[in-house]
Amino acid sequence: MLRARPAKVSIGKRTVSTWAYDGRLPGPRIEATAGGLVRARLVNELPADTTVHWHGIRLDHRMDGAPGYTQQAVRPGGMFDYVFTAPDPGTYFYHSHVGMQNDRGLYGPLIVADPHEPLGYDEEFTVVLDDWLDGVIGTPDEALRRLNASTAHDDTLRSTALGGVVGELRHPYHLVNGRAADAPEVFASKPGRLVRFRVINAAADTAFRVALGGHRMAVTHTDGFPCAPVAVDTFLIGMGERYDFLVRLGEGAFPLVAEAEGKGARAFAIVRTSHRAAAPSSDVRLRELTQRMLRYADLKARRQDLLPRPSRSVTVTLGMRPSGNEWTLNDRLAADPMRLRVERGETIRIVLDNQSPMWHPMHLHGHTFQVRTSAGPQGPRKDTVNILPRERLNIDVRADNPGEWMFHCHNLYHQEQGMMGTLGYGPETHRMKH
Numbered sequence: 001m002l003r004a005r006p007a008k009v010s011i012g013k014r015t016v017s018t019w020a021y022d023g024r025l026p027g028p029r030i031e032a033t034a035g036g037l038v039r040a041r042l043v044n045e046l047p048a049d050t051t052v053h054w055h056g057i058r059l060d061h062r063m064d065g066a067p068g069y070t071q072q073a074v075r076p077g078g079m080f081d082y083v084f085t086a087p088d089p090g091t092y093f094y095h096s097h098v099g100m101q102n103d104r105g106l107y108g109p110l111i112v113a114d115p116h117e118p119l120g121y122d123e124e125f126t127v128v129l130d131d132w133l134d135g136v137i138g139t140p141d142e143a144l145r146r147l148n149a150s151t152a153h154d155d156t157l158r159s160t161a162l163g164g165v166v167g168e169l170r171h172p173y174h175l176v177n178g179r180a181a182d183a184p185e186v187f188a189s190k191p192g193r194l195v196r197f198r199v200i201n202a203a204a205d206t207a208f209r210v211a212l213g214g215h216r217m218a219v220t221h222t223d224g225f226p227c228a229p230v231a232v233d234t235f236l237i238g239m240g241e242r243y244d245f246l247v248r249l250g251e252g253a254f255p256l257v258a259e260a261e262g263k264g265a266r267a268f269a270i271v272r273t274s275h276r277a278a279a280p281s282s283d284v285r286l287r288e289l290t291q292r293m294l295r296y297a298d299l300k301a302r303r304q305d306l307l308p309r310p311s312r313s314v315t316v317t318l319g320m321r322p323s324g325n326e327w328t329l330n331d332r333l334a335a336d337p338m339r340l341r342v343e344r345g346e347t348i349r350i351v352l353d354n355q356s357p358m359w360h361p362m363h364l365h366g367h368t369f370q371v372r373t374s375a376g377p378q379g380p381r382k383d384t385v386n387i388l389p390r391e392r393l394n395i396d397v398r399a400d401n402p403g404e405w406m407f408h409c410h411n412l413y414h415q416e417q418g419m420m421g422t423l424g425y426g427p428e429t430h431r432m433k434h
Ligand SMILES: [Cu+2]
Pocket: 327, 359, 360, 361, 409, 410, 411, 414, 415, 419
């Protein structure tokens, strides 16, 4: 059961009023086995409508939690039973898909175990990253209203790796598993253990640059899907993306840092394998953060995850209107959304063409696509992909899960400012009345 309700939660030294599942931040870890059923009863104790979206899962569209598309939002006092099969193992998460609720505390990890797990490791940790403002500088809805009242963007939030301005606002806190750097999460282990970290970016407006002090990492999965392991020092994770990596831990107390890219702040946790070692400081400089960074071109899908060649291609142009507060897909806003029509069984190429001045983590519901990088046809299977300003990127989608699916920017502010379209099967049917 997931009770969505107002709650006071501790984010380290500070307690804030927010909305959360079962009063916990993140929400409870939900575990499933690939091919098995997930059952969760949402009970809405909020003063607003809500839904749960199961991010990255190729599920029955009626369980997708997309309000107005696949279900009516659940009214205050109501409930909804989510029951679906999780077909693919991997690292996923769930979150509200109503308005700005995902920038409150309404998210949690969803881990789908592989009954034939090919990776050998000694233990695993889940790392949920978030940017936090709720109850500190007002609510996310108030932050959105402030943004909409101005045409300017904050030019001080910049990163070369993201091609310019990185986001809409500066969140006062950045969290690992609901905890700020002033009272960090500690992952306790033993020297020599091989550990799998599952990293989930549940933030609204922040990409993170992740590194573990004193260690190189082998990235093994993105967005749930395995890829040939890649040794790197750091990786950039956009909102909605997930990465899994393996490390053989040394002896000591090591900083696990997630820099809020371009924002001069960080989320911080400690990996401890020794009682005696002094805790690292949360502002420690990590050389790993500036060394070898993962690129999409490094990631190679397994042979069995390669999609067939697409039979046609469509272009989706990402744009920004002069207001600076309206983000478009093929020049349309969410109120009159772009719709990509597909037929069951075909594979199409979507050419993402970013003509807007900011990067966007684009997320497709109900499917995983194959990213076709310059490195060749074996690009990773993903459900969320970052596209930089002035970049064009090809993603191939096999239409094998009928329904009406959201395709949108996972910057929650951009999503609410119009950057939301659909991918639908066959002729358009009328949208649900709200
Ligand atoms: Cu965006």
